[in-house]
Amino acid sequence: MGITQPSHQLLDALRTATLDTAYVSLGGRRTASVHEFYRYPARFSPGFAAAAIEAFTVPGDTVIDPFGGGGTTAIEAQRHGRHCVTADINSLATFLTTAKTSLYSDSSLAEVDAFAETVPSLRLKAIDQNDADWRAAGYWRNIESPETWRVRNFLANALRASADICSNDSEMLTRCALLRTGQWALDMRESIPTVGEFREQLCQDLLSMAEVARLHRIHVLETWGQPMRPSVVESGLPESASDPAFREVGPPALVLTSPPYPGVYVNYHRWKVRGRRESPAPYWLANRLDGHGLSHYTMSARNSIDLYFDKLDAAMNALATLVSPDTWLVQVVGFSDVHSHLSRYLNVMESAGFIEARFGELAVDAPDGRLWRRVPSRRWWVSAKDMEGVARNTSREVVLIHKLR
Ligand SMILES: C[S@@+](CC[C@H](N)C(=O)[O-])C[C@H]1O[C@@H](n2cnc3c(N)ncnc32)[C@H](O)[C@@H]1O
Numbered sequence: 020m021g022i023t024q025p026s027h028q029l030l031d032a033l034r035t036a037t038l039d040t041a042y043v044s045l046g047g048r049r050t051a052s053v054h055e056f057y058r059y060p061a062r063f064s065p066g067f068a069a070a071a072i073e074a075f076t077v078p079g080d081t082v083i084d085p086f087g088g089g090g091t092t093a094i095e096a097q098r099h100g101r102h103c104v105t106a107d108i109n110s111l112a113t114f115l116t117t118a119k120t121s122l123y124s125d126s127s128l129a130e131v132d133a134f135a136e137t138v139p140s141l142r143l144k145a146i147d148q149n150d151a152d153w154r155a156a157g158y159w160r161n162i163e164s165p166e167t168w169r170v171r172n173f174l175a176n177a178l179r180a181s182a183d184i185c186s187n188d189s190e191m192l193t194r195c196a197l198l199r200t201g202q203w204a205l206d207m208r209e210s211i212p213t214v215g216e217f218r219e220q221l222c223q224d225l226l227s228m229a230e231v232a233r234l235h236r237i238h239v240l241e242t243w244g245q246p247m248r249p250s251v252v253e254s255g256l257p258e259s260a261s262d263p264a265f266r267e268v269g270p271p272a273l274v275l276t277s278p279p280y281p282g283v284y285v286n287y288h289r290w291k292v293r294g295r296r297e298s299p300a301p302y303w304l305a306n307r308l309d310g311h312g313l314s315h316y317t318m319s320a321r322n323s324i325d326l327y328f329d330k331l332d333a334a335m336n337a338l339a340t341l342v343s344p345d346t347w348l349v350q351v352v353g354f355s356d357v358h359s360h361l362s363r364y365l366n367v368m369e370s371a372g373f374i375e376a377r378f379g380e381l382a383v384d385a386p387d388g389r390l391w392r393r394v395p396s397r398r399w400w401v402s403a404k405d406m407e408g409v410a411r412n413t414s415r416e417v418v419l420i421h422k423l424r
Pocket of ligand 1 (some may be wrong): 059061062088090092096106108277278279280318336
């Protein structure tokens with residue numbers, strides 16, 4: 020299966036979707052699809068993922084995303100009738116992808132609704148031993164201040180209360196709602212909402228997420244005729260390349276992905292509470308372990324760009340073992356220093372055995388024959404200081420398309 024040569028029409032649609040930045044700017048508080056269950060940093064737009072899947076695959080094909088992040092590729096593959104295997108080194112990312120792509124039964128969703136009904140009467144309570152364990156392990160760092168402790172205690176109490184009502188799947192969706200509302204309340208904002216405001220928002224998020232999850236299940240069942248879900252691999256390249264989930268599906272028709280960018284330090288794993296104070300609280304809410312620094316998720320520490328390219332090299336060589344000469348590899352990449360990093364990036368691709376494909380339909384007016392786009396506003400995931408860097412260096416991203424030689 021797969022597509023030998025994408026049509027002009029589908030490439031035009033891919034170009035339009037790539038250049039459309041409305042989605043991210045809009046992506047605030049609405050809950051129109053499972054994509055909005057959590058704002059994972061540096062995610063690409065659903066429209067871009069959908070257009071790439073339609074241009075390079077046909078229904079029934081397999082799409083993989085080895086740097087899957089918040090699950091954009093996985094959701095769009097699932098919605099378009101394509102099999103999908105996705106992986107990420109970040110346990111928060113794999114939790115979110117699983118929570119967003121699960122097909123919740125009506126009884127699970129009824130449990131989430133029932134929990135939402137109890138939220139207006141939830142009060143702050145003293146913390147228990149389980150909370151004390153998370154605190155002792157450091158997951159409450161920077162959410163213990165006079166401004167934040169009430170929201171934190173409310174989250175702890177809500178987790179406890181939901182455990183009384185919810186079973187496995189509904190507990191996952193409830194945790195995802197707590198992550199969503201917690202992110203709204205604590206991440207990248209100066210003024211922390213009151214407990215009353217938080218309670219109201221949580222209730223709203225639980226109810227709207229349960230409804231959106233129900234519509235998602237109906238859409239997937241109509242598309243597939245059966246409850247199909249992506250496989251989520253809980254580890255990163257190069258190790259994940261040997262995971263049975265990748266091996267079992269055989270070579271994919273499309274790899275659709277966006278690795279960390281060279282020299283761009285995105286905070287995938289922390290909330291920034293009241294300025295630059297980093298909190299690992301998302302892992303507490305997801306019931307996952309973190310324990311890594313930023314460089315673990317960005318493939319290198321600041322000022323060690325050589326290490327980044329060594330890791331990219333290992334990752335791309337491992338990825339090459341998963342694909343066939345018919346597989347398209349479509350990736351979005353940005354650079355802190357376009358001039359030197361783009362050529363190094365392309366050298367890594369070439370040495371891993373990939374050759375670049377360029378399409379005139381995508382690169383209208385672009386002197387280098389590639390599709391470039393402006394990075395939409397991402398103020399919510401970078402610090403003010405990093406924002407200067409974004410404005411100066413990383414305001415553009417490129418879509419790179421390759422095939423195995
Ligand atoms: C730019 S984000 C991907 C965002 C994704 N396209 C989305 O829409 O949400 C890059 C991801 O790569 C992950 N990552 C970093 N190193 C990795 C590795 N060695 N293997 C797999 N994933 C890795 C990070 O945790 C992060 O989630």
